[in-house]
Amino acid sequence: xxxxxxxxxxxxxxxxxxxxxxxxxxxxxxxxxxxxxxxxxxxxxxxxxxxxxxxxxxxxxxxxxxxxxxxxxxxxxxxxxxxxxxxxxxxxxxxxxxxxxxxxxxxxxxxxxxxxxxxxxxxxxxxxxxxxxxxxxxxxxxxxxxxxxxxxxxxxxxxxxxxxxxxxxxxxxxxxxxxxxxxxxxxxxxxxxxxxxxxxxxxxxxxxxxxxxxxxxxxxxxxxxxxxxxxxxxxxxxxxxxxxxxxxxxxxxxxxxxxxxxxxxxxxxxxxxxxxxxxxxxxxxxxxxxxxxxxxxxxxxxxxxxxxxxxxxxxxxxxxxxxxxxxxxxxxxxxxxxxxxxxxxxxxx
Amino acid sequence: xxxxxxxxxxxxxxxxxxxxxxxxxxxxxxxxxxxxxxxxxxxxxxxxxxxxxxxxxxxxxxxxxxxxxxxxxxxxxxxxxxxxxxxxxxxxxxxxxxxxxxxxxxxxxxxxxxxxxxxxxxxxxxxxxxxxxxxxxxxxxxxxxxxxxxxxxxxxxxxxxxxxxxxxxxxxxxxxxxxxxxxxxxxxxxxxxxxxxxxxxxxxxxxxxxxxxxxxxxxxxxxxxxxxxxxxxxxxxxxxxxxxxxxxxxxxxxxxxxxxxxxx
Numbered sequence: 180x181x182x183x184x185x186x187x188x189x190x191x192x193x194x195x196x197x198x199x200x201x202x203x204x205x206x207x208x209x210x211x212x213x214x215x216x217x218x219x220x221x222x223x224x225x226x227x228x229x230x231x232x233x234x235x236x237x238x239x240x241x242x243x244x245x246x247x248x249x250x251x252x253x254x255x256x257x258x259x260x261x262x263x264x265x266x267x268x269x270x271x272x273x274x275x276x277x278x279x280x281x282x283x284x285x286x287x288x289x290x291x292x293x294x295x296x297x298x299x300x301x302x303x304x305x306x307x308x309x310x311x312x313x314x315x316x317x318x319x320x321x322x323x324x325x326x327x328x329x330x331x332x333x334x335x336x337x338x339x340x341x342x343x344x345x346x347x348x349x350x351x352x353x354x355x356x357x358x359x360x361x362x363x364x365x366x367x368x369x370x371x372x373x374x375x376x377x378x379x380x381x382x383x384x385x386x387x388x389x390x391x392x393x394x395x396x397x398x399x400x401x402x403x404x405x406x407x408x409x410x411x412x413x414x415x416x417x418x419x420x421x422x423x424x425x426x427x428x429x430x431x432x433x434x435x436x437x438x439x440x441x442x443x444x445x446x447x448x449x450x451x452x453x454x455x456x457x458x459x460x461x462x463x464x465x466x467x468x469x470x471x472x473x474x475x476x477x478x479x480x481x482x483x484x485x486x487x488x489x490x491x492x493x494x495x496x497x498x499x500x501x502x503x504x505x506x507x508x509x510x511x512x513x514x515x516x517x518x519x520x521x522x523x524x525x526x527x528x
Numbered sequence: 529x530x531x532x533x534x535x536x537x538x539x540x541x542x543x544x545x546x547x548x549x550x551x552x553x554x555x556x557x558x559x560x561x562x563x564x565x566x567x568x569x570x571x572x573x574x575x576x577x578x579x580x581x582x583x584x585x586x587x588x589x590x591x592x593x594x595x596x597x598x599x600x601x602x603x604x605x606x607x608x609x610x611x612x613x614x615x616x617x618x619x620x621x622x623x624x625x626x627x628x629x630x631x632x633x634x635x636x637x638x639x640x641x642x643x644x645x646x647x648x649x650x651x652x653x654x655x656x657x658x659x660x661x662x663x664x665x666x667x668x669x670x671x672x673x674x675x676x677x678x679x680x681x682x683x684x685x686x687x688x689x690x691x692x693x694x695x696x697x698x699x700x701x702x703x704x705x706x707x708x709x710x711x712x713x714x715x716x717x718x719x720x721x722x723x724x725x726x727x728x729x730x731x732x733x734x735x736x737x738x739x740x741x742x743x744x745x746x747x748x749x750x751x752x753x754x755x756x757x758x759x760x761x762x763x764x765x766x767x768x769x770x771x772x773x774x775x776x777x778x779x780x781x782x783x784x785x786x787x788x789x790x791x792x
Contacts, residue, residue, distance in 0.1 A: 232693075234697070254697055257697070260697070261694065261697040263694060265690045269709055269713070270713055271712040280695070331698075334698060
């Protein structure tokens with residue numbers, strides 16, 4: 180447990196019937212940090228978030244926020260700001276009234292004038308000042324989630340909890356809003372826990388991303404490290420795409436596709452293993468006498484994805500900058516090699 | 529979308545038939561209540577209507593029935609609705625039993641209920657009060673099937689769990705969640721349920737008559753035995769009264785601010 184941890188989730192456990200939603204989860208979050216919990220559905224990420232909010236009782240474990248044990252504190256007294264997956268604005272209140280709601284309930288009640296100023300500031304922050312007097316049904320999904328964010332931030336929460344707040348929105352609004360969430364979070368310096376099943380979302384805005392599996396934290400690291408240096412095959416396969424390619428492992432290296440590359444810690448150390456190779460670690464060059472053939476090419480804008488069958492029958496997917504892929508189309512002969520990037524190797528079979 | 533002539537004719541004929549079916553009895557009541565006495569006379573007289581105001585018994589009965597209705601309303605707002613919300617939010621396993629319990633009054637004939645509660649009301653009359661207002665107790669039970677139906681439909685239509693959790697994280701306690709957030713949200717359901725309840729209370733005859741309480745309907749029946757025209761005039765007036773209530777109340781205040789208990 181690091182000394183600088185502002186929020187500490189210690190050995191959390193919770194089961195629903197026979198299902199273990201949390202199985203000894205431990206997680207520290209530093210002040211002002213945005214941590215994303217990522218994982219397949221049922222991995223326990225939402226349960227962890229709800230436990231921190233006080234909406235979910237635990238079988239075991241301890242929750243510490245700002246040095247205080249809040250494990251048994253009721254949700255209404257924890258001072259957590261939460262944004263939900265489903266639209267959760269109070270339908271009988273205007274956007275402004277929604278934002279002011281939490282302020283009205285504070286122990287040291289704020290005056291109506293300072294409430295007004297605060298709600299105006301927050302509506303401005305989320306870019307919806309002109310919609311202050313609109314009712315939720317008059318707002319789009321994206322606007323509703325912005326108001327929900329303003330409402331959660333209005334109480335100056337100790338921790339901001341985001342429970343898949345973008346999953347009900349369409350792709351464009353989703354990207355826009357996630358960037359806005361990050362901007363606001365940095366601006367206010369609010370410690371934030373963000374739960375999502377969308378890896379792009381997690382990797383793009385979080386300071387650190389925790390990958391969860393079966394109620395436990397599989398690995399937590401900065402996005403780039405998580406992607407480049409996965410510690411388990413689950414993390415390697417869950418985050419981003421990988422090509423499973425088998426080869427011989429010895430002395431911390433593996434021989435695949437004619438190259439020898441270093442293996443990451445946690446990999447299989449000897450015998451035959453399956454390397455999990457990122458598509459962008461595969462280098463492709465047009466070559467009429469090459470050892471492989473392109474079966475399909477998809478143009479993705481800045482990059483290009485190639486499905487390649489190597490002469491020995493191995494099928495791989497490579498991704499390279501569109502400029503490098505110019506002239507390589509379906510049916511082209513190419514030669515394939517590996518860039519010198521360490522790979523994670525899991526046990527064969 | 530433009531309606532074709534055929535559709536228009538079809539719609540209007542349905543509306544006309546329904547209107548005819550509903551309005552003819554009302555017209556007949558009006559006609560009968562304004563007919564002059566005797567066969568030879570023509571023209572109209574409003575003497576039956578004029579007598580309504582002079583019927584001491586009737587005015588008292590109306591007041592009592594309205595007070596009873598108000599008490600039943602209060603019981604719905606502060607007991608039935610919060611209980612239904614509580615069950616939905618906190619005790620999902622009790623939903624079925626609670627629903628069944630609320631439907632029981634529908635399955636038991638009024639006469640059986642009367643036989644069952646007569647001894648209780650005898651005791652109430654002797655020890656507490658002889659006022660027909662005490663009927664609010666049995667009425668609030670009779671209306672359960674109807675109010676519960678419209679409440680549960682309204683509760684199912686919104687995600688009250690998320691709303692409740694959102695309010696809780698913002699610092700609201702359970703009573704504030706129920707009265708300040710959920711009740712205004714399902715306002716329409718509550719109003720619908722309450723109206724059915726009021727209509728039932730104002731129109732109930734069997735129980736009050738057998739238990740010998742002089743409620744609105746009982747007094748109308750009594751007047752009807754001596755003066756048919758006045759009884760019909762009163763019935764028509766009461767219908768119009770309920771109609772006006774129906775038209776007025778849902779538009780009275782914007783978005784349920786009536787129910788938004790602001791303790792702060």
